[in-house]
Amino acid sequence: MEKSAKGFPTSHVIGFLFSLILTFVAAGVALKTSLSFTVIMWIIGSLAVIQAGLQLFMFMHMTEGEDGKTNIINIAYAVFVAVVIVLGTIWVLTSGHAAH
Amino acid sequence: MGIKWDEFFITGDPLILGAQISIALTMIGIVFGLTYLKKWNWLWTEWITTVDHKRIGIMYIISAVLMFFRGGVDGLLMKAQTSRPEMEFLSSQHYNEIFTTHGVIMILFMAMPFLIGLMNVVVPLQIGARDVAFPQLNALSFWLFFSGAMLFNISFVIGGSPDAGWTSYFPLAGKEFSPSIANNYYAIALQIAGIGTLMTGINFIVTILKMRTKGMTLMRMPMFTWTTLITSVIIIAAFPIFTVALALMTFDRLFGTHFFTVSGGGMDMLWANLFWLWGHPEVYIVALPAFGIFSEVIATFSRKSLFGYKSMVYAIVGIALLSMLVWVHHFYTMGSGPAVNSFFSITTMLIAVPTGIKMFNWLFTMRKGRIKMTTAMLWSLAFVPCFTIGGVTGVMLAMGAADYQYHNTLFLVAHFHYVLIPGVVFAVFAGLYYWWPKMFGHLLNEKLGKWHFWLFVIGFNVTFMPMFFLGLSGAARRTYTFSAESGFAPLFLLSAMGSIVLAAGFAVFCYNIYWSLRYADRNISSDPWDARTLEWATATPVQHYNFAKLPEVKSLDAFWFMKKNNEGLTLKDSEIEEIHMPSNSGQPFIMCVLFGISGFFLVFEWSIAAAVAALGIFAGLIYRSFDYNDGYHIPVDEVRETELSWRNKKGEAHKHVS
Amino acid sequence: MSANVNTSLPLEYQSGQSRMNILGFWIFLGAEIALFATLFGVYAVLSGRYAGGPTHQDIIMIREVMIQTILLLTSSFTCGLAIFEMRRGNKNELIMWLVITLLLGAGFLYMEINEFIHYVHIGASMQTSAFLSSLFVLLGTHGAHVTFGIGWAILVIIQLIKRGLTSVTARKVFIIGLYWHFLDVVWIFIFTFVYLKGLVL
Numbered sequence: 004m005e006k007s008a009k010g011f012p013t014s015h016v017i018g019f020l021f022s023l024i025l026t027f028v029a030a031g032v033a034l035k036t037s038l039s040f041t042v043i044m045w046i047i048g049s050l051a052v053i054q055a056g057l058q059l060f061m062f063m064h065m066t067e068g069e070d071g072k073t074n075i076i077n078i079a080y081a082v083f084v085a086v087v088i089v090l091g092t093i094w095v096l097t098s099g100h101a102a103h
Numbered sequence: 104m105g106i107k108w109d110e111f112f113i114t115g116d117p118l119i120l121g122a123q124i125s126i127a128l129t130m131i132g133i134v135f136g137l138t139y140l141k142k143w144n145w146l147w148t149e150w151i152t153t154v155d156h157k158r159i160g161i162m163y164i165i166s167a168v169l170m171f172f173r174g175g176v177d178g179l180l181m182k183a184q185t186s187r188p189e190m191e192f193l194s195s196q197h198y199n200e201i202f203t204t205h206g207v208i209m210i211l212f213m214a215m216p217f218l219i220g221l222m223n224v225v226v227p228l229q230i231g232a233r234d235v236a237f238p239q240l241n242a243l244s245f246w247l248f249f250s251g252a253m254l255f256n257i258s259f260v261i262g263g264s265p266d267a268g269w270t271s272y273f274p275l276a277g278k279e280f281s282p283s284i285a286n287n288y289y290a291i292a293l294q295i296a297g298i299g300t301l302m303t304g305i306n307f308i309v310t311i312l313k314m315r316t317k318g319m320t321l322m323r324m325p326m327f328t329w330t331t332l333i334t335s336v337i338i339i340a341a342f343p344i345f346t347v348a349l350a351l352m353t354f355d356r357l358f359g360t361h362f363f364t365v366s367g368g369g370m371d372m373l374w375a376n377l378f379w380l381w382g383h384p385e386v387y388i389v390a391l392p393a394f395g396i397f398s399e400v401i402a403t404f405s406r407k408s409l410f411g412y413k414s415m416v417y418a419i420v421g422i423a424l425l426s427m428l429v430w431v432h433h434f435y436t437m438g439s440g441p442a443v444n445s446f447f448s449i450t451t452m453l454i455a456v457p458t459g460i461k462m463f464n465w466l467f468t469m470r471k472g473r474i475k476m477t478t479a480m481l482w483s484l485a486f487v488p489c490f491t492i493g494g495v496t497g498v499m500l501a502m503g504a505a506d507y508q509y510h511n512t513l514f515l516v517a518h519f520h521y522v523l524i525p526g527v528v529f530a531v532f533a534g535l536y537y538w539w540p541k542m543f544g545h546l547l548n549e550k551l552g553k554w555h556f557w558l559f560v561i562g563f564n565v566t567f568m569p570m571f572f573l574g575l576s577g578a579a580r581r582t583y584t585f586s587a588e589s590g591f592a593p594l595f596l597l598s599a600m601g602s603i604v605l606a607a608g609f610a611v612f613c614y615n616i617y618w619s620l621r622y623a624d625r626n627i628s629s630d631p632w633d634a635r636t637l638e639w640a641t642a643t644p645v646q647h648y649n650f651a652k653l654p655e656v657k658s659l660d661a662f663w664f665m666k667k668n669n670e671g672l673t674l675k676d677s678e679i680e681e682i683h684m685p686s687n688s689g690q691p692f693i694m695c696v697l698f699g700i701s702g703f704f705l706v707f708e709w710s711i712a713a714a715v716a717a718l719g720i721f722a723g724l725i726y727r728s729f730d731y732n733d734g735y736h737i738p739v740d741e742v743r744e745t746e747l748s749w750r751n752k753k754g755e756a757h758k759h760v761s
Numbered sequence: 762m763s764a765n766v767n768t769s770l771p772l773e774y775q776s777g778q779s780r781m782n783i784l785g786f787w788i789f790l791g792a793e794i795a796l797f798a799t800l801f802g803v804y805a806v807l808s809g810r811y812a813g814g815p816t817h818q819d820i821i822m823i824r825e826v827m828i829q830t831i832l833l834l835t836s837s838f839t840c841g842l843a844i845f846e847m848r849r850g851n852k853n854e855l856i857m858w859l860v861i862t863l864l865l866g867a868g869f870l871y872m873e874i875n876e877f878i879h880y881v882h883i884g885a886s887m888q889t890s891a892f893l894s895s896l897f898v899l900l901g902t903h904g905a906h907v908t909f910g911i912g913w914a915i916l917v918i919i920q921l922i923k924r925g926l927t928s929v930t931a932r933k934v935f936i937i938g939l940y941w942h943f944l945d946v947v948w949i950f951i952f953t954f955v956y957l958k959g960l961v962l
Contacts, residue, residue, distance in 0.1 A: 012841070012842055015838060015842060015845060016838075018841070019834070019835075019837075019838040019841075022834050022837075022838075023831070023834060026830055026831075026834065026949075026952070029952075029953060029957060030823075030827065030957065033957035033958075033960060033961050034823065034957070034960060034961075040961055043961050044958065044961070047953050047957055047958075048953065048954075050953070051949050051950055051953040051954070054946075054949050055946045055949055055950070058837065058942050058943075058945055058946045058949075059942075059946070061841075062837060062838075062840075062841045062942045063938075063939055063942045063943070065787075068770075068774055068780070068783070069780065070780070070783070070784045070787070073784065073787075074784075074787050077787055077788055078787075078790075078791065078794075080791065081790075081791035081795060082794065084794070084795050084798065085794050085795060085797075085798030085801075086798075088795065088799055088801075088802050089798050089801050089802040089805060091802075092802035092805065092806055093802065093805050093806060096806050097806065
């Protein structure tokens with residue numbers, strides 16, 4: 004739980020700066036470097052995941068309160084489902100005869 | 104744009120004309136009856152505006168029984184059409200429409216609301232709560248389901264029934280090959296009902312996680328509550344996928360996009376992929392609560408605690424994860440290649456393992472139990488062998504290579520009826536016989552119940568067993584007729600005769616409801632089955648605040664031990680307090696009407712009118728945001744009076760001491 | 762139900778009903794994750810299917826996209842500040858930061874609508890190809906969420922002004938804060954996997 008008397012929103016400012024930096028680094032890697040497509044996608048994909056985590060923990064305070072644990076399980080399950088949906092759909096529909 | 108009035112009502116088919124006339128007569132009859140008996144006010148204040156989870160549950164169940172009738176008639180029409188070779192009872196188009204609506208109605212408007220209805224009635228009682236977490240949202244869920252169900256059901260008299268199968272595969276379901284508005288009903292009615300289901304899922308997760316009574320840890324929850332929790336979790340994961348798929352279908356059909364079309368780079372199998380990404384978890388959404396019902400019934404009537412409670416919990420949690428990983432087994436023949444098909448073969452066979460664990464748990468629960476052969480227990484007993492046949496043929500179908508032989512034959516149709524009828528229909532019947540007194544204060548007639556049981560189970564087996572053999576000899580599903588030379592005629596005829604017995608069973612069930620409502624003994628105790636869980640620890644029928652004093656739980660099968668140790672059964676005057684309850688609201692019903700109107704215009708591709716009606720929906724949301732109604736309190740005197748009226752009766756375990 | 766009050770917690774968590782609403786909203790966000798994941802999956806499969814129409818490189822305006830991104834990131838930050846002020850009990854600062862958040866959100870929305878108009882203007886409409894269908898629906902769903910969020914937040918601000926900072930209004934502000942941050946998370950993935958990926962190709 005955050006202390007309500009604190010005068011300066013340090014964690015918010017840090018989170019904000021980080022999100023700006025991550026955004027510009029991702030844009031820089033994607034647009035200004037000549038790395039291979041796969042490498043670039045891994046880098047900017049990871050940066051996106053880090054930034055999403057930043058929002059969840061630093062801005063949304065996912066773990067606070069009596070249901071913090073439930074929230075973590077909930078989001079972890081949702082992420083599992085999201086990964087299955089996205090990667091599963093790509094895999095199933097771009098291999099074998101399905102690709103045509 | 105706009106409605107073509109000359110095509111508004113379906114004309115030219117005597118069957119449909121008969122249906123139109125009977126619908127009109129029924130509606131006039133209902134309106135006349137309500138006016139004559141001066142029941143409009145009662146209907147509005149006691150039912151339509153209610154936020155009481157038990158009444159909402161009853162409304163779900165009534166809708167489900169009506170939909171069972173509608174879907175059952177569809178099934179009988181199909182069986183009549185295929186009873187002889189080259190029959191000309193239904194046209195091919197009419198047959199297409201009927202197998203489509205049969206599938207949609209039975210899964211989405213019969214199985215789902217029946218189970219959600221039982222969940223509504225039972226789960227808050229089982230966890231010792233006075234209502235669900237969000238009572239008004241619960242009412243909204245029901246009314247959205249109802250809105251979607253009614254919108255879907257008017258299709259066959261207004262505008263035309265969807266005819267592309269309950270799976271509505273593209274490209275057939277697209278504008279190019281199904282140019283009429285009929286398939287819009289599918290996309291839009293299911294969308295509205297689906298939103299309601301999603302909210303039910305959220306509601307039950309929060310209810311179960313946050314509103315359990317003192318002492319009820321997760322591992323002391325009754326099995327039906329566990330399965331409801333996990334079902335709700337799967338709903339949260341799966342229904343958004345369906346929401347998107349249906350929305351994309353709507354876009355393709357109404358606004359000319361290219362998601363699933365053949366032209367413009369669209370991908371028809373993307374629909375199949377999304378449909379089954381939702382559709383397979385959906386099977387578990389309906390199967391898990393059914394397993395929960397069997398667990399309660401078997402434990403009660405074997406007079407033993409459920410065997411392997413912990414392994415049961417792990418099994419259903421495992422199913423929640425695995426159920427998201429098997430969807431491709433519905434379209435192996437798409438040809439995604441050996442890697443994909445092998446992967447999904449293995450996951451599909453894996454998911455049979457937790458289900459097998461449950462089977463053995465139920466059998467061991469019965470072992471050495473003093474079994475009481477009530478109707479509810481009979482359904483549970485019949486479930487075991489029938490469902491096993493469905494499960495084993497499922498493992499046959501799970502093998503990708505073999506599936507190329509079975510795919511789209513009646514073997515598959517027989518398989519999923521052997522899964523869904525024992526796995527869901529037997530369960531809701533068992534649940535209904537078991538929990539009926541909690542809703543209405545009397546039992547269903549056991550003798551009629553046994554007629555219902557035997558006719559239904561025999562009819563079911565005679566109807567669907569021949570389909571395995573028909574399918575193996577090459578009879579394709581969804582074909583409206585067959586030639587005499589095919590040699591299919593004897594088994595098709597047998598199957599059709601079975602369906603008549605099945606229907607007779609259902610008729611006995613309806614008669615049983617009527618008979619019991621009129622004649623059954625009202626003077627029964629609050630615990631007629633000598634049961635084990637908390638829903639039996641209060642009055643029968645349940646008073647609207649559920650519990651005067653919230654029970655305290657010390658173990659699994661809490662009520663059983665309360666009776667055994669004779670603690671927590673009495674209520675002292677000093678323990679009676681004011682009870683806070685949520686207020687009724689007409690808003691959910693108004694939202695149902697608005698969604699229905701908006702959806703209806705959208706079906707007829709009249710976007711502007713739909714948008715205007717949607718403004719009403721937003722107005723409803725804004726109104727709700729400013730609604731600070733905080734409920735009301737039931738005074739102590741009223742609670743005391745209610746409690747006195749059912750405690751201290753002869754044969755009643757509960758006592759009121761002052 | 763409304764009993765079970767714990768005044769040692771922040772205002773938005775004090776009543777039992779509020780704690781249930783907040784948990785319920787988190788679970789709703791879980792459903793939203795599945796919803797957007799489906800749209801991303803559809804986009805991933807269809808994004809190479811131009812059907813002879815315009816490609817990513819033909820239509821994406823990266824300068825505008827960067828501005829949109831910064832607007833939304835900043836609005837997420839100011840929304841966080843609003844919650845921060847709420848926990849310190851400063852109603853006026855809370856409303857101020859909420860209004861700033863909404864203005865930033867409206868700016869984002871204005872740019873997105875212009876982007877759509879521009880696309881259609883250069884012959885890239887929703888009906889052109891599977892790629893554009895999936896692009897418009899993915900972006901449009903996010904944009905519709907932002908629009909809905911702005912309307913909703915205005916309702917909450919009105920209630921804050923009328924009723925002051927109570928456990929109910931605090932809970933409403935907190936929930937819309939969660940919603941707003943979540944839309945930012947979705948945007949991060951759109952930015953990465955639609956715009957940046959589209960330009961790398």
